[in-house]
Amino acid sequence: MSYFEFISQYGERILSGTLITIILTIIAAALAVSIALIAGLMRLSPNRFVRSVAAVYVEIFRGTSLLVQLYWIFFVLPLFGFTLEKFTAGFIAVGLNLGAYGSELVRGAILSVARGQWEAALALNMSGVQRMRRIILPQALLIMLPPWGNLMIELLKSTALVALIAVADLTFQAKQINSSTFLSAQSFGTALIIYYVVARFLITPSMRWLERFMARKMGEA
Amino acid sequence: MTDETHASFPLRLEGANVPMVSFRKVTKRYGSLVVLDSLDLDVAEGEMVTIIGPSGSGKTTVLRTLMTLDSINDGVIYVDGEPLTHMSDGTKLVPANQRHLRKMRSKIGMCFQHFHLFPHMTALENCMEGPVNVLGLSKKEARERSEELLRMVGMADKRDQHPSRLSGGQQQRVAIARALAMRPKVMLFDEVTSALDPEVIGEVTGVIKKLVSEHNLTMLMVTHQMGFARQISDRVSFFYKGRIEEQGTPDELFGDPKKERTQQFLSAVREAV
Amino acid sequence: MLNWDWDFTWTILPRLLSATVNTILAAGLGYAIAVVLGLVLALLQRTRSPIFTASVREIIEFVRSTPLVLQVFFVFYVAPQFGITLSPWVAGMLSIGVHYAAYLSEVYRGGIDSVPKGQWEAATSLNLSTTRTYFRIVIPQALPPSLAGMGNYLVGIFKDTPILSVIGVAELMHAANSIGAETYRFLEPYTLVGIIFLAISLPTAALIRAFEGWMRRKLGLT
Structure with a gap:
């Protein structure tokens, strides 16, 4: 079977898998960003209890494997009465996992905003919330965008693991096609190339654009 | 104590x-x-x-x-x-x-050795930040007050510039206006x-x-x-x-x-x- | 906790712990490959040919932006098409080794770039050969700033070993899956796997941080 024949026969399945992967990536990214922001801020809270809760979350999700987390959420949570649909379990596991890494970026970026900015905001008599929201976070955002670009690629790659709980994403489709056709190079190779294209020509350029856009907006370009 | x-x-x-x-x-x-x-x-x-x-x-x-x-x-x-x-x-x-x-x-107001202007705001926005968000002035009032102060420090023509576009002396003058805007x-x-x-x-x-x-x-x-x-x-x-x-x-x-x-x-x- | 079965826990724990040995072995072997291959990839980017350098960079980008699980499948299933049958272990070590070599090459590159230009010039002025310059002058100075990244990826490779279970490498996750399939109990095996991972990765990460600090002090960097 030529590669052309392979594509015409299985192209549709590969495309639908790609779509699932992209949707999963977007939803998981939204979850990861929100959780990273919340956990990152919590880790800087003056309240020790709040700090500890966030630290425990980060250590658990960074200290174990995504696959373990995914299986736990999918197979063990139902025993506690929380049965999640496999797609939901997938994006929650990926979002929570990457959110833990992201929270470290948020925390690091906030801490790296020059101390003088805090002092100037205090000298203007701004409240703690105002200082964070209006002065520190916008600057931290600019600092953390480049590492978030890398994290987004990691997130895209992480979504491949949901194939193991039978979410019909790109990896799952490649695996299915492989087991029915034994055309391993074609099925897995095509999937690898698609991931690469999405990462290199979709995610990376969008993150670069976002960096430039934010930098311009903040008058630093 | x-x-x-x-x-x-x-x-x-x-x-x-x-x-x-x-x-x-x-x-x-x-x-x-x-x-x-x-x-x-x-x-x-x-x-x-x-x-x-x-x-x-x-x-x-x-x-x-x-x-x-x-x-x-x-x-x-x-x-x-x-x-x-x-x-x-x-x-x-x-x-x-x-x-x-x-x-x-x-x-109390303060000006710093290294200015500490907010880099993501223009000169005018720097001056309006406190009056609007801390004193609760309307944007219009805050703008008038800030523009007047920027004129006083000779920075009216640069009011829409971000700090990165300003020299040290210009940044410090904006910082003085910013502090004064809080009266x-x-x-x-x-x-x-x-x-x-x-x-x-x-x-x-x-x-x-x-x-x-x-x-x-x-x-x-x-x-x-x-x-x-x-x-x-x-x-x-x-x-x-x-x-x-x-x-x-x-x-x-x-x-x-x-x-x-x-x-x-x-x-x-x-x-x- | 909801019907946590302690008797069952004690029955499966030895099996999980012996699989942990395989997990550590897999991480160690994979890391050894990555450390060496990563250095090769880093040095390959420093040739005089811009086209060659760009190609190496693109290959690294490719490896870094595609999922490890798919690479594992690819290596394991595609090699037989070319007449090479790889055991799960060999295929697993190869794919995880190459995957992390791509990451480590970036760490090394950063380290090498951090060596001041004057050091190269001094080496040239002493008429040192390129090899000597690298191994006696540049790499010793590039190593300390690379240590943090190297340590992070050691923990990273350890946490990615469960992915090898998909081709049947008998590591921790594979053992937990088997237990689940045999007994239809998931709570204990998967929770224990999580705890074992935490019990290893948290102290390791702390140890690496301590080592980094010690190294920095020893080299007079702090």
């Missing part, structure tokens, strides 16, 4: 001639290092006091504790007759809570010309001179510009090891210093220039 020491300080300063700023036996330590050593310092309303002294003498700490950027270990600071670092619980002074600090901070009673200038290239120092000192001559602000300034200090100060305080070693009118202190340490410091500074 014990309650006994609190009890010896008045709940508020009253009577005629209450100073705008009053340090009463203020001690500030960093670990074992004593930066302010039981300091007493009064600044009258409308007075311009310049603090000079060798590095590590505590001069910047005076401004930072007054802005509540640093806490103090002992003593009480009063601003406009009311305790700043403390508040009354009815019978005695207790350490100030956030609410009291925010109330008191509204009386403080006391202005603090912390080495505002130290980070500037020599050729632009004049544009900043010019603005401060204008403030001194046209406004009745109480001002405290830390500077290394002895000539400038002599020109515009009502009083110059020479700090040494966290205390006032000697103070007086500029002519007294610069023209006829009494203490040996003052003389040494001034001659060392003159030689450097």
Whole structure:
């Protein structure tokens, strides 16, 4: 079977898998960003209890494997009465996992905003919330965008693991096609190339654009 | 600090001639290092006091504790007759809570050595930030107030520029406008010309001179510009090891210093220039 | 906790712990490959040919932006098409080794870039050969700033070993899956796997941080 024949026969399945992967990536990214922001801020809270809760979350999700987390959420949570649909379990596991890494970026970026900015905001008599929201976070955002670009690629790659709980994403489709056709190079190779294209020509350029856009907006370009 | 020491300080300063700023036996330590050593310092309303002294003498700490950027270990600071670092619980002074600090901070404005303009805001937005978000002014009012101040410091034409597009002198002038937009009673200038290239120092000192001559602000300034200090100060305080070693009118202190340490410091500074 | 079965826990724990040995072995072997291959990839980017350098960079980008699980499948299933049958272990070590080599090459590159230009010039002025310059002058100085990244990826490779279970490498996750399939109990095996991972990765990460600090002090960097 030529590669052309392979594509015409299985192209549709590969495309639908790609779509699932992209949707999963977007939803998981939204979850990861929100959780990273919340956990990152919590880790800087003056309240020790709040700090500890966030630290425990980060250590658990960074200290174990995504696959373990995914299986736990999918197979063990139902025993506690929380049965999640496999797609939901997938994006929650990926979002929570990457959110833990992201929270470290948020925390690091906030801490790296020059101390003088805090002092100037205090000298203007701004409240703690105002200082964070209006002065520190916008600057931290600019600092953390480049590492978030890398994290987004990691997130895209992480979504491949949901194939193991039978979410019909790109990896799952490649695996299915492989087991029915034994055309391993074609099925897995095509999937690898698609991931690469999405990462290199979709995610990376969008993150670069976002960096430039934010930098311009903040008058630093 | 014990309650006994609190009890010896008045709940508020009253009577005629209450100073705008009053340090009463203020001690500030960093670990074992004593930066302010039981300091007493009064600044009258409308007075311009310049603090000079060798590095590590505590001069910047005076401004930072007054802005509540640093806490103090002992003593009480009063601003406009009311305790700043403390508040009354009815019978005695207790350490100030956030609410009291925010109330008191509204009386004070500060300019920093490195300007600390907000890089993600234009010059005008920098000036409007406090009036809109802290004082609750309408955008229109805040804009009018800010534009007027930017005109006063000669930065009206750059109001839509971000700080990264401005020179050091221009940034410092915007920072002065930003602080003034909060209508403080006391202005603090912390080495505002130290980070500037020599050729632009004049544009900043010019603005401060204008403030001194046209406004009745109480001002405290830390500077290394002895000539400038002599020109515009009502009083110059020479700090040494966290205390006032000697103070007086500029002519007294610069023209006829009494203490040996003052003389040494001034001659060392003159030689450097 | 909801019907946590302690008797069952004690029955499966030995099996999980012996699989942990395989997990550690897999991480160690994979890391050894990655450390060496990563250095090769980093040095390959420093040739005089810009086209060659760009190609190496693109290959690294490719490896870094595609999922490890798919690479594992690819290596394991595609090699037989070319007449090479790889055991799960070999295929697993190869794919995880190459995957992390791509990451480590970036760490090394950063380290090498951090060596001041003057050091190269000094080496040239002493008429040192290129090899000597690299091994005696540049790499010793590039290593300390690379240590943090190297340590992170050691923990990273350890946490990615469960992915090898998909081709039947008998590591921790594989053991937990088997237990689940045999007994229909998932709570204990998967929770224990999580705890074992935490019990290893948290101290390791702390140890690496301590080592980093010690190294920095020893080299007089702090």
